[in-house]
Amino acid sequence: METQAAIIGGGPVGLMLASELALAGVKTTVIERLKKTVPYSKALIMHPRTLELFAMRGILGRFLDKGTKVSSGHFSMLDTRLDFSRLDSKQNYSLMLPQAETERLLEEYASSLGADIIRGAEAVALTQTDDGVETVFRDESGIRTLRSLYAAGTDGAGSLVRKQAGIAFLGTDADLIGTLCDAVLKNPPESAFFSVCRLQGSVVIVPLSNGLFRVLIVSPHAPQKRKEEPVTENELKEDLREICGTDFGLSDPVWMSRFGNAERQAEQYRSGRVFVAGDAAHIHFPAGGQGLNTGLQDAFNLGWKLAAQIKGKAAPHLLDSYHQERHSTGKEVLHNIKTQIKLMDFTESGMALRDTMTALLDFQESNRLLAGKVSALDLHYEPDPELPPHRLNGKRLPDIELTLHDGRPARLYDFLHKGAFVLLSLRGSIPAGIGTDSVEFVRAELSETRADWDDVHSVLIRPDGHAAWAAGGSGREAEETVLAGMERWGFI
């Protein structure tokens, strides 16, 4: 079998990547071990930056229809919640949506764009040649080989692709194991987001849409079990009684599992023609709900770059920027997870630290700092060192309101639906000498006040909504910066 891009692992991250590649017209094949998606959901929350990405592709409505908006998040279950509503985004909220539903919607989307998803197919080996990648997989018809120009491992924490590509997965094993279940609670807590963190341990309880409740427990003083050891209903009830004084009438669990604080990151996100993304690239304790979100954002960063490479339109520096941008982002996420775990220190002094942090979160600026991290809205990439500096370079751009040159109102993300670059020109015309069908040219002015944009002549906006570069000023000098920027990004 032949394809242009092979994706090993059709979980949420693989499906997002497949969608982005297929949107760009790349022949994409996904190999997924499972015949059907699992009905249980690890992740329940999608954060603002992920929702922005969906808005950029015009698919946000599909997710909003199935989920529930929440205007806040949490940091290590501290009593003061993170206020997302003050963040600079049209998507300044999270969405409660079970991962199984997210995967269903993404699979539908990827298939509608033409990605070929082969289920019940397990990759068993992967090798690189000078001009491609060979993935050997096993399915009902036996052993087969998929040849591709490039391959991505989105095959989760135990990633075969990462191992076969020789990429080290550096970090530490778990020494704290929590339990979770989806079950009936006859006497549920009154609060919709119940969370306690006490000397005895921590408990989070969240209502699910099917009348069940998700219960997450960390019981640090009990002997730590292995992650694979089956969970029993009795164990859950005993832990709840020990920490909360009641088992909330827990019964009829439909899913019980364990999760841990193992923390690892792939040393390289690229090895030649092979990439890793999502849990194949980073794993950590599920604090603040960031794993799936970070993985989907990896896929969104890699998709358009790989598509440009496959279509022969990528600037020379583009493909390596995936590792540079997403490895450092992953490192930042692990950093905030470490802090959250440190705050789960079930001692008297640990509780004092939590009280102090809770009080600090009452201050708007501290709350904003951590809300920016957990929502991923404070994510900006390094400015391109080869281009004249501008404060917008590398910045994540919100869905800014515009007035087009013919007077019609529009929003920035409207122009990103096709996954192409946008050259937004605020001062006059596009300089002569630029003629490319890979960029959408938009002449407009801002309909809102933004100090960072005061002097902007033009901005090249990447398909993932970051400013590749901005040119300030006006006249010949600004036009020359635009031409240099277009050349550097491979459009001239």
Ligand SMILES: Cc1cc2nc3c(=O)[nH]c(=O)nc-3n(C[C@H](O)[C@H](O)[C@H](O)COP(=O)(O)OP(=O)(O)OC[C@H]3O[C@@H](n4cnc5c(N)ncnc54)[C@H](O)[C@@H]3O)c2cc1C
């Ligand atoms: C308790 C818990 C709660 C969580 N809550 C949140 C949350 O609220 N928000 C959040 O952002 N994150 C959360 N996470 C993390 C999130 O669930 C993961 O980060 C996410 O599932 C990663 O997606 P992925 O596609 O990278 O990997 P996976 O979901 O692991 O998918 C990998 C896919 O690859 C397939 N596969 C594996 N090996 C092969 C092979 N050899 N051949 C073919 N296919 C293969 C698998 O079958 C699977 O479908 C939580 C995690 C846990 C444990």
